[in-house]
Amino acid sequence: MKQVIAARTDIGMGVGKLAAQVAHASLSAYEDTDERTRRAWKGGGQKKVVVKASGESELYEIAEKARLEGLPHAIIRDAGHTQLDPGTPTTIAVGPGDDELVDRVTGDLSLY
Template sequence: MKQAIVARADIGMGEGKLAAQVAHASLSAYEDTGRQVRKSWKGSGQKKVVLKANGESELFELADAAERAGLPHAVVRDAGHTQLEPGTVTALAVGPGKEDVVDRITGDLSLY
């Protein structure tokens, strides 16, 4: 089991902003996951990886692929209180799900 969080590298988020957006994405996708998947993921150590995307369109392409694969996913839009404009798409979580399925969607991306 694995979850991949893909954050935009093209918008210059500070480290704290990046950490918050990654956390929002992870929790949002987890909350939309079925009970059995949540239990399996928690029992296997809650494996996560944070990856880079270079734009909003790339995040939406990955979200579409996750949808087609039947994986839970969540797109995060910033509220705009600090560094970014309101509604800026910042991150996407894919999974938790079976590691090989998550990797088919996100496996070509670089680590953040």
């Protein structure tokens, strides 16, 4: 099992901002999973992979693919306290879910 988090490359997030947004996405998607999936993912080491998304539209394309596959997912929008305007979509987490299923949604994205 794994979770993949796609982060936008077009908005110039600093490394701290990127780390925070990835963490928000991971936790938000995790909270939307069922207990069986949570246990399996946690027991398997909570595998996470961070990949690149070219922009806002790609986040929504990923979300639609995840929805069609029945995978938990969460798009994160920044609060706007530091580097970005309020409501800026920054990341999406897909999963946790079976590796093969998550790869159907995110397998063509490059590592961050």
